[in-house]
Amino acid sequence: MAATGSAPTPTSQAVGKALLLVTAFGWGLNWTVLKFVLLDWPPLFARGTAGLIGALCLALLAMARGDSLAVPKEARAPLVVAASINVFAWMGFTALALKWLKVSEGALIAYSMPIWAMMLAWPLLGARPTRRSLVALSLSLTGMVVLMGGPDFSAAKLPGVLFALAAALLFALGTVRAKRPIAMPGPAVAAWQVGLGCLPMVALGLMLERPNITALSAHGALGLAYMAVGPMALCYLTWFGALKRLPTAVAATSMLIVPIVGTLTAVPLLGETLGLREMIAIALTIGGVALALRS
Numbered sequence: 001m002a003a004t005g006s007a008p009t010p011t012s013q014a015v016g017k018a019l020l021l022v023t024a025f026g027w028g029l030n031w032t033v034l035k036f037v038l039l040d041w042p043p044l045f046a047r048g049t050a051g052l053i054g055a056l057c058l059a060l061l062a063m064a065r066g067d068s069l070a071v072p073k074e075a076r077a078p079l080v081v082a083a084s085i086n087v088f089a090w091m092g093f094t095a096l097a098l099k100w101l102k103v104s105e106g107a108l109i110a111y112s113m114p115i116w117a118m119m120l121a122w123p124l125l126g127a128r129p130t131r132r133s134l135v136a137l138s139l140s141l142t143g144m145v146v147l148m149g150g151p152d153f154s155a156a157k158l159p160g161v162l163f164a165l166a167a168a169l170l171f172a173l174g175t176v177r178a179k180r181p182i183a184m185p186g187p188a189v190a191a192w193q194v195g196l197g198c199l200p201m202v203a204l205g206l207m208l209e210r211p212n213i214t215a216l217s218a219h220g221a222l223g224l225a226y227m228a229v230g231p232m233a234l235c236y237l238t239w240f241g242a243l244k245r246l247p248t249a250v251a252a253t254s255m256l257i258v259p260i261v262g263t264l265t266a267v268p269l270l271g272e273t274l275g276l277r278e279m280i281a282i283a284l285t286i287g288g289v290a291l292a293l294r295s
Helices: 010-037 041-063 073-097 103-108 112-126 131-148 154-175 186-209 218-245 247-256 257-270 274-292
Strands: none
Touching: 010 041, 010 103, 010 131, 010 218, 010 257, 041 186, 041 218, 073 103, 073 154, 073 186, 073 247, 103 131, 103 154, 103 257, 103 274, 112 131, 112 154, 131 274, 154 218, 186 218, 218 247, 257 274
């Protein structure tokens, strides 16, 4: 929406859609790039390190814009909660999930979060699901069953499924419980959220994963740089820019492009397979999520 509250102009909407495409492609490609980095470094340490670099880039941008990085007292607790759910749980758990899952599997399960937000809103907010919402839930669950029912899906992948599902559920919970935006400039609040969420990842990675720092290859280093500058810095800015110019429902529905981009880029870059079963699962799950967002 325009800042003045008036209807967005066609030019503003076109810019918003362009920013949305940049965001969706950047976040979608990140799933594939992360798999490259995981060949050299363990998941929590890899994702956390990229996040800290991204947070530094966002903080430098905020200062260059003249924005204050000071956190108002009333925003401190919401900021910590948002960092815990939106960054630590989402980024950390999805990274862990990729130890066991293909990109198509992890991304599809993780991006079922609008379905769980819809279901959690019933006990938490008293918002009973409509018939359309129940159809959306059935479609998405059917898609996940199709995805997990293939011959290459074994019990060994269960930890990955649980991590991806936990990431989706926690992000959905944060969405349902969020009462109002944090009153800080976009780059500043993104810098704090990413930094606070990724610092524990690095600490846990050093303690539990014991990474070999020198094992990072040239490809891994390029992937780490992309993760930091692209999805964790640039894409946050393009996302904020898109939200200023487009209705929230349009922006949210368009983010369903992300798991599709991740799946399609993983085929040539990682050699992952995309057969009829995966395409049916994608169509069912994404269709259900899109229906839930519309309702």
